[in-house]
Amino acid sequence: MTEFDAWAPYYDLIHQGLPGEAQYYVEEAIRQGGETLELGCGTGRICIPMAMSGVTVTGLDNSSRMLQLCRARMKKVGKLPGKLTLVRADMRTFDLGRQFQFIAMPYRAFMHLLTPEDQMACLQCVQRHLNRQGVFILNVWAARPSTIAHAAQAKEKFTFAGRYPAPWGKTRLVHHHSAQYDEYLQRITESHRIREVDQHNRLLHEETLSLTRTWLTPREMEHLLHRCGFCVEAVLGGFNGIPFNAGSTEMIWRLRRPKSQPTSK
Numbered sequence: 302m303t304e305f306d307a308w309a310p311y312y313d314l315i316h317q318g319l320p321g322e323a324q325y326y327v328e329e330a331i332r333q334g335g336e337t338l339e340l341g342c343g344t345g346r347i348c349i350p351m352a353m354s355g356v357t358v359t360g361l362d363n364s365s366r367m368l369q370l371c372r373a374r375m376k377k378v379g380k381l382p383g384k385l386t387l388v389r390a391d392m393r394t395f396d397l398g399r400q401f402q403f404i405a406m407p408y409r410a411f412m413h414l415l416t417p418e419d420q421m422a423c424l425q426c427v428q429r430h431l432n433r434q435g436v437f438i439l440n441v442w443a444a445r446p447s448t449i450a451h452a453a454q455a456k457e458k459f460t461f462a463g464r465y466p467a468p469w470g471k472t473r474l475v476h477h478h479s480a481q482y483d484e485y486l487q488r489i490t491e492s493h494r495i496r497e498v499d500q501h502n503r504l505l506h507e508e509t510l511s512l513t514r515t516w517l518t519p520r521e522m523e524h525l526l527h528r529c530g531f532c533v534e535a536v537l538g539g540f541n542g543i544p545f546n547a548g549s550t551e552m553i554w555r556l557r558r559p560k561s562q563p564t565s566k
């Protein structure tokens with residue numbers, strides 16, 4: 302059971318992605334032309350539109366329930382112009398036995414790798430699966446020390462995060478969340494309380510879901526990526542193509558294998 306298995310029924314309601322993100326990855330997959338691999342594909346928010354645009358894509362995730370929802374979504378879409386294959390595997394240890402022209406790791410999925418060992422293991426797997434001329438795009442939150450310091454001081458208390466119609470009936474879901482920041486481990490431990498209520502606001506069901514992530518600074522990302530043998534082609538601060546700058550809240554790393562690197566296969 303992974304952390305995301307419990308999230309699966311609520312994921313699409315609560316996590317709707319970043320502005321321009323899905324379109325950016327779909328366009329890149331079309332431009333690259335060859336096979337695409339999405340790491341942490343979840344319920345298919347990005348890999349399904351890729352396959353709908355004619356791309357041959359493999360979606361990898363270690364949550365069986367997220368993949369189950371992805372399969373249900375694929376079924377609803379019907380026949381795809383491209384091809385989507387789903388694989389249940391861990392992004393730290395996967396071995397698909399072939400290479401891809403484009404590898405995407407959208408929506409801060411890298412932040413779920415909580416230690417430098419896990420992060421390096423994943424980046425080494427990507428190295429082995431990336432074509433010599435291929436592109437790897439990885440997005441993480443750009444954590445500013447001042448933002449972390451401010452957030453870390455907040456008392457651990459649930460705050461209102463949203464209210465949504467339940468996708469399965471006439472009830473509503475009321476979402477509160479809280480977060481704790483471990484400044485030594487650079488780890489955010491979030492609690493998300495989901496309450497299902499009827500038209501009269503009577504509580505029908507309550508669940509608390511956890512989400513654990515690590516944050517990385519731009520300098521740490523740069524060292525980690527160089528250490529794992531990647532060449533940085535560009536760092537963007539948004540999916541509209543603006544370069545990363547001091548005001549950016551996202552880092553979008555566009556990476557390649559070094560030209561002189563021997564093949565790892």
Ligand SMILES: C[S@@+](CC[C@H](N)C(=O)[O-])C[C@H]1O[C@@H](n2cnc3c(N)ncnc32)[C@H](O)[C@@H]1O
Pocket residue numbers: 303305318340341342343344345346347361362363364367390391392393407408409410413414
């Ligand atoms: C933030 S979600 C992103 C989902 C999807 N890409 C999207 O944009 O909606 C991160 C995904 O990574 C998956 N994940 C987390 N750790 C993983 C691991 N070690 N191996 C494979 N998948 C993992 C989770 O199950 C989840 O589906």
